[in-house]
Amino acid sequence: MSARIRRRDLRLLPVAIGVWVVALVVTHHPEVAVIVAAVLWTVATALLVAVAISLRRSRGAARPRRSPITVFAVTLAFAAAAVSHIAMSAPDRDRVLALPLSGGRVVAIEADVTGKILSSATGWRFDAVATRVRVGGDVTATRVPVVVRTTERPVGLDLGATVSLTGSAAPARPGERAVLVITAAGPPEVVSRPRGPLALASSLRTALLAQAASLPQPGAGLVAGLAVGDTSAVTVELDAQMKTASLSHLTAVSGANCALVVGIAFVGAGMLGLRRPWRVTIGLAALSGFVILVSPEPSVVRAAAMAAIAMLAALLGRAGAGTSVLCLAIVACLIADPWLSGSIGFALSSAATGALILFAGPVSDSLRRLMPRPLALAIAVPAAAQLACTPILVMVDPRLPVYAVLANALTAPAAPLATIAGLAACLSAGVPLFASGLAAIAWVPCAWIAATAEAVDAVPGNSIAWVPDAPGVMLATVLCTALLLAMLPGTPRRVRRISTGLVALAVGGAVGAGLVTGPLDRARTPEDWAIALCDVGQGDAVLVRSNDAVALVDTGPDPEALSACLDRFEVSRIDLLVLTHFDLDHVGGSDAVMGRVGAVLHGPVAEPQEEQLLARLAAAGAEVRTASAGLAGVLGAAEWEVLWPRSRASGFAPGNDSSVVIDVRGGGIPAVLLLGDLSETPQLALGASLRSTYDVVKVSHHGSADQAASLYRRLGARVALIGVGENSYGHPREETLALLRSLGHEIVRTDETGAAALTMTDDGIRVWRQDSPKAATPRRLSRSRARRRALPSQLPGQQGKLFVENLNPRLLSHGLQDVAAPARDAELPLGARSHLQRGEKGLILRHELPCFGRRGRGLVREQIAENPRGVSGGKLGLTDGRSPCAIWMIEPPLRLLREVGEIGHDEVAAVLIQDLHHIRMRHMAGGKQCARQNIGRDA
Numbered sequence: 001m002s003a004r005i006r007r008r009d010l011r012l013l014p015v016a017i018g019v020w021v022v023a024l025v026v027t028h029h030p031e032v033a034v035i036v037a038a039v040l041w042t043v044a045t046a047l048l049v050a051v052a053i054s055l056r057r058s059r060g061a062a063r064p065r066r067s068p069i070t071v072f073a074v075t076l077a078f079a080a081a082a083v084s085h086i087a088m089s090a091p092d093r094d095r096v097l098a099l100p101l102s103g104g105r106v107v108a109i110e111a112d113v114t115g116k117i118l119s120s121a122t123g124w125r126f127d128a129v130a131t132r133v134r135v136g137g138d139v140t141a142t143r144v145p146v147v148v149r150t151t152e153r154p155v156g157l158d159l160g161a162t163v164s165l166t167g168s169a170a171p172a173r174p175g176e177r178a179v180l181v182i183t184a185a186g187p188p189e190v191v192s193r194p195r196g197p198l199a200l201a202s203s204l205r206t207a208l209l210a211q212a213a214s215l216p217q218p219g220a221g222l223v224a225g226l227a228v229g230d231t232s233a234v235t236v237e238l239d240a241q242m243k244t245a246s247l248s249h250l251t252a253v254s255g256a257n258c259a260l261v262v263g264i265a266f267v268g269a270g271m272l273g274l275r276r277p278w279r280v281t282i283g284l285a286a287l288s289g290f291v292i293l294v295s296p297e298p299s300v301v302r303a304a305a306m307a308a309i310a311m312l313a314a315l316l317g318r319a320g321a322g323t324s325v326l327c328l329a330i331v332a333c334l335i336a337d338p339w340l341s342g343s344i345g346f347a348l349s350s351a352a353t354g355a356l357i358l359f360a361g362p363v364s365d366s367l368r369r370l371m372p373r374p375l376a377l378a379i380a381v382p383a384a385a386q387l388a389c390t391p392i393l394v395m396v397d398p399r400l401p402v403y404a405v406l407a408n409a410l411t412a413p414a415a416p417l418a419t420i421a422g423l424a425a426c427l428s429a430g431v432p433l434f435a436s437g438l439a440a441i442a443w444v445p446c447a448w449i450a451a452t453a454e455a456v457d458a459v460p461g462n463s464i465a466w467v468p469d470a471p472g473v474m475l476a477t478v479l480c481t482a483l484l485l486a487m488l489p490g491t492p493r494r495v496r497r498i499s500t501g502l503v504a505l506a507v508g509g510a511v512g513a514g515l516v517t518g519p520l521d522r523a524r525t526p527e528d529w530a531i532a533l534c535d536v537g538q539g540d541a542v543l544v545r546s547n548d549a550v551a552l553v554d555t556g557p558d559p560e561a562l563s564a565c566l567d568r569f570e571v572s573r574i575d576l577l578v579l580t581h582f583d584l585d586h587v588g589g590s591d592a593v594m595g596r597v598g599a600v601l602h603g604p605v606a607e608p609q610e611e612q613l614l615a616r617l618a619a620a621g622a623e624v625r626t627a628s629a630g631l632a633g634v635l636g637a638a639e640w641e642v643l644w645p646r647s648r649a650s651g652f653a654p655g656n657d658s659s660v661v662i663d664v665r666g667g668g669i670p671a672v673l674l675l676g677d678l679s680e681t682p683q684l685a686l687g688a689s690l691r692s693t694y695d696v697v698k699v700s701h702h703g704s705a706d707q708a709a710s711l712y713r714r715l716g717a718r719v720a721l722i723g724v725g726e727n728s729y730g731h732p733r734e735e736t737l738a739l740l741r742s743l744g745h746e747i748v749r750t751d752e753t754g755a756a757a758l759t760m761t762d763d764g765i766r767v768w769r770q771d772s773p774k775a776a777t778p779r780r781l782s783r784s785r786a787r788r789r790a791l792p793s794q795l796p797g798q799q800g801k802l803f804v805e806n807l808n809p810r811l812l813s814h815g816l817q818d819v820a821a822p823a824r825d826a827e828l829p830l831g832a833r834s835h836l837q838r839g840e841k842g843l844i845l846r847h848e849l850p851c852f853g854r855r856g857r858g859l860v861r862e863q864i865a866e867n868p869r870g871v872s873g874g875k876l877g878l879t880d881g882r883s884p885c886a887i888w889m890i891e892p893p894l895r896l897l898r899e900v901g902e903i904g905h906d907e908v909a910a911v912l913i914q915d916l917h918h919i920r921m922r923h924m925a926g927g928k929q930c931a932r933q934n935i936g937r938d939a
Contacts, residue, residue: 010323011071011324012323012324012327012328013323013327014071014075015071015074015075015078015327015331016326016327016328016330016331018075018076018078018079019075019078019079019082019330019331019334019335020330020334020341021341022036022040022079022082022083023079023082023083023086023334023338023339023340023341024175024341024342026082026083026086026338027086027174027175027338027339027341027342028174028175028342029174030086030087030090030093031090033083033084033086033087033090034087034090036083037080037083037084037086037087040076040077040079040080040083041077041080041084043076044073044074044076044077044080045077047069047072047073047076048073048074048077050069050073051067051069051070051073054067078331078334078335081335082334082335082338083338085335085336085337085338086338089144092142092143092144093144093179095140095142096130096133096140096142096144096179096180097171097179097180099133099135099138099140100135100136101135101168101169101170101171101180105135105136105168106135106166106167106168106185107133107134107135107166107167107168107169107182108133108134108135108164108165108166109130109132109133109134109146109164109165109166109169109182110130110131110132110162110163110164110191111128111129111130111131111146111148111162111163111164111165112128112129112131112160112161112162113126113127113128113157113158113159113160113161113162113163114127114128114129114145114159115127115128115159115295116159116229116230116295117153117157117158117159117232118231119231119232119584123149123150123151123152123153123583124149124150124151124152124153125147125148125149125150126147126148126157127145127146127147127148127178128145128146128147128148128163129143129144129145129146130142130143130144130145130146130179130180130182131143144179144180145177145178145179146178146179146180146181146182147172147178147180147181147182147728148163148165148182148184148188149181149182149183149184150165150183150184150186150187150188151184151187151655152186152187153187154187154188154189154190155190156190156193157188157190158193158194158198158202159194159198159201159202159295159296160193160194160195160198160199160202161190161191161192161193161194162190162191162192163188163189163190163191164188164189164191165182165184165185165186165187165188165189166184166185166186167182167183167184167185167186168182168183168185169181169182169183170183170729170730172728173728175339175341175342176339176342177337177339177340181728181729183729197292198292201292201293201294201295203429204228204293204426204427204429205224205228205230205293205426207426207429207435208223208224208227208228208230208422208425208426208429208435208439209224209230209232209233211223211425211429211432211435211436211439212224212233212439212442212443213233214436215439215440215443216443216447217235217238218234218235218237218238218447218450218454219443219444219446219447219448219449219450219451220233220443220446221233221234221235221238221450222234222238222250222251222418222446222449222450223418223422223425223439223442223443223446224422224426225250225251226250226251226257226415226418226419226422226442226446226449227418227419227421227422227423227425227426227442228253228293228294228422228423228426229251229252229253229257229294229295229300230294231251231252234251236584236588236591237559237591238450238453238454240457240558240559240560240588240591241450241453241454241456241457242453243397244401244453244456244457244462244463244560245401245403245404245407245452245453245456245457245462246386246401246404246407246408247407247408247411247449247452247453249348250411250415250449252345253294253300253303257290257294257303257419258287258290258291258303258304260416260419260420261286261287261290261423262283262284262286262287264286264420265279265282265283265285265286265287266279266282266283268282269282269283287304290304291304293426303349305329305332305333322357323354323357323358326350326353326354326357330350333346344392344395344396347392348389348392348393351385351388351389351392352385352388352389354388355384355385355387355388355389356381356384356385358384359380359384359387359388359484359488360377360380360381360384360385361380362488362489362490363380363383363384363484363487363488364376364377364379364380364381365489366380366487366488366489367379367380367487378409378412379405379409381412382404382405382408382409382412383405383487384484385408386401386404386405386408387480387483387484388480390476390479390480391473391476391477391480392473394466394468394472394473394476395472395473398465398466398467398468398469398472399463399464399465399466400463400464400466400476401462401463402461402462402463402464403456403459403462406456407452407453407456410452411448411449411452413445414445414446414448414449415445415449417442417444417445418442418445418446418449421438421439421441421442421445422438422439422442422446424438425438425439425441425442475506478502479502479503479506481499482498482499482500482502482503482506483499483503485499486499486500486503524770525568525569525755525757525768525770526757526759526766526768528759529543529545529569529757529758529759529768530544530545530546530668530669530670530758530759530760531543531544531545531669531670531672531696531721531757531758532544532545532565532569532755532756532757532758533721533723533748533750533755533756533757533758534556534561534562534565534723534750534755535561535565535725535750535754535755535770536555536556536557536558536561536562536565536589536723536725536750537556537557537558537561537725537726538557538585538702538724538725538726538727538731539554539555539556539557539558539584539585539586539588539589539702539723539725540553540554540556540580540585540586540676540698540702540723541553541554541555541556541562541565541589541723542554542674542698542721542723543565543566543569543571544635544638544664544669544672545571545636545669546635546636546637546638546666546667546668546669547636547637547667547668548636549575549576549635549636549638550571550573550574550575550576550635551574551575551576551577551578551635551640551664552571552574552576552577552578552593553578553580553662553674553698554578554579554580554586554587554676555577555579555586555587555588555589555590555592555593556585556586556588556589556723557584557585557586557588557589558588558589559588559589559590559591559592560592561589562589562592562593563589563592565755566592566593568755569755569757572596573596573598574593574596574597574598575598575599575635576598576599576600576601576633576635576640577593577597577599577600577601577617577622578600578601578602578627578660578662578674579600579601579602579603579660580603580659580660580661580674580676580677581603581604581654581655581656581658581659581660581676581677582602582603582605582606582607582610582613582654582655583655583656583677586676586677587613590613590616590617594616594617594620595620595621597617597620597621597622598621598622598623599622599623599624599625600614600617600618600622600623600624600625601625601626601627601631601642601660601662602614602624602625602626602627602660603626603627603645603654603658603659603660603676604626604645604654604658605626605654606653606654606655627642627645627660627662628642628645628646628647629642629643629644629645629646629647630642630647635664635667636667637666637667637668638664638665638666638667638668638669639664639665639666639667640662640663640664641662641663642660642661642662642663643661643662643663643673643686643689643690644658644659644660644661644676644678644682644686645658645659645660645661645682652682655677656676656677656678656679656701657677657678657679657681657682658682659675659676659677659678659700660676661673661674661675661676661678661686662674663694665694668760669760670695670696670719670758670760670765671692671693671694671695671696672694672695672696672697672698673694673696673697673698673715673717674697674698675697675698675699675700676700676701677700677701677702678700678701679700679701679706680706680707680708681708683700683707683708683711684708684710684711686711687708687710687711687714690711690714690715693714693715693716693717694715694716694717695717695718695719695765696717696718696719696720696721696758696765697712697715697717697719697720697721697745698721698722698723699720699721699722699732699736699740701731702722702723702724702727702729702731702732703722703724703731703732703733703736703737703749704729704731704732704733704736705733705735705736707736707739709739712739712740712743712745713743717743717745718744718745718746718764718765719745719746719748719758719765719767720740720745720746720747720748721748721749721756722747722748722749722750723749723750724749724750724751725750725751726751732749746767748767748769752771753769753770753771754769754770754771755769755770756768756769756770
């Protein structure tokens, strides 16, 4: 090991690791935070007292001895501080999570925007702190972090603004800082715009974006990205290329940006002859201003802290000081924000900074034997950072970038030039002519970076597929460690030989796997497929083939993933491309088919970038046409027809509800209906006009809860396709899966089985899955089963939620018997019985419901009315012990019973909500139906 890395330099490393691990565990299990904090404080206090007594007794010694007990005690104390933060925030978080949020109930919140407004596959997202949450008539004042998703960005929405919005809410994943993920029903209302320094920073960023917009793409998109971290102008294509080349960190504000700003301030202060205290003050002031300019969100504050550490280490000329301060900074960040322990960005920032401090110098010394010193340093810096970050990166994307070090070395001189010129242009917004010139200067290195990313993306073999999940992380860690040991000077010869052997073995294995895996995968893929569901992550891409003609419905979010799917199914030409709508998860992969498309059908256009995409497809040789209901054509021997959107339809804006819905059948293709991202309301409108059944349905919106059960019953399909990947929306939702199971669908979802293919045979539909154990022995669905439709007396005919209000405890003595509706109403099947009983949380309505046929008998259990005077919030489930017959999951409107008046003491009101369109209300006394009245949708 190099002399630069000494044992004492790492004495605080166990402290940082210990605090990190404890924070990570407790943020995922916050229910134990109070107990863990108490235990840690008790043990830490006892150990610190023991250490203090020991030091007092050894006061006469020349130098006190540092024992492992001291390090352990300090670790426990810092960990206790981090856990205490979690414990103190738990009551507010639990209070919000206890609100009745399930079933798509409308939530109204007021929040302060605390993060940048970022573009996403479905619109925009930003971090905020909710200050007021209203569910129904209950208002909760609080301060909890949330993530807000919206399809539109209103004017004035920026960091520091206060917004008001309504929508649905779902709990965030365990370990995340945000308590809720809010999906806005409409554009947020900006209550107040940013003020003070935040308003000035917002105007400066906007001015820089405007200056760069007049410059040629793709370099223009990087001007604001490298200067202030604003990536809103970066094209989807360039973003994918930057990721492939491992250059995406350049557009994220990192320690390098902050160090550059502080360095310029230090140099300027030194040129003025100021002493070190003044230089430090000016440097900190410049850093603070930069943080406000680029948005003082946690990741930026973290980057600023890391940059300050690196600058301090450089000024002191001591790597040891940098390592110690880095560990202390990590501990301080985790105490202030324990949820950073689960942040990939925080892990990457810490790993890269540590690698630069510890290994960049020794690796450069090693490489100087083979090349000039400047070149050795230019390679050592990205190599050290890449080796430290690779095991973390494969957790997100299981690929190893082959040319990452080369790409970073080529762009290293350009990045600081672009940052300096871009910042100068940003700060010169008051002088437009001067700012335009500086933006043009910044464009030159940005264009070089974009060209480098494009070149790396075009080189064959730019990445190597890696083992996913925990095994891949472990293998990557071993490989990177071995490569680092092989490069460090002073490594024992035997260790160096073993490390070199491991690296050679890994490289050989990767090359061999690349040569063999592709052909083997293609050999496993059926050649006679008619419908293929591509695994493109959280997005849709469906191939349909008749004879040699191929249609592609949507492209998914990632060109690389779509290209892999096209290679798997040996598709080189797309005769018909259908872009159902222009969300990123449906059109982001379009570059993979550019120049390979014959005709394009697309949904309504709303934004200039959507028109630009269509113009690019047309320029590449495609015939472009807007799709509307009634448009039809042929695909090989098959026929296709557009069923939605209707040309004269009103009330549906471009986007999900105006998705192109296409029917394809014949020519060896099972009758398939592809629903795009339609929500429940347009699904109901579509279902009313359908005149035939289908074999296959592509489930709308990745299996979200916003589905019309009546449509899926009408389709009579036997296979349900769901294109879905890792996401924070909870897709596919359990209520949707339960609906599909209750209708007898075979569910094919890409997040579990990878790509899938369907083939029409004499025995039915053969389903092949890429990663399923059933792939070798595909399951066949008989035609008779597919055509069997559920009768009203077999299953509940409508999706809804049964709830009770104004329950009279005297009814517990006799219950409600024989509560049944006529079979023609399809509300409750014959033979249903209900009775009331006491439960731990209040009153329980137990509703017994028979399921006929092979499904056996089912029981609807535990409809809990926690508040006898209000609408119950229980969940109504139906199961036969093996698979659900039906799940009713729609929340009741809160005003419903108020509008129909009071209920008598000897009566109970039961309401079955049918698809939120038709609501039937019954008064039941002693089990007899007394009245029925219809209530409109507005209820």
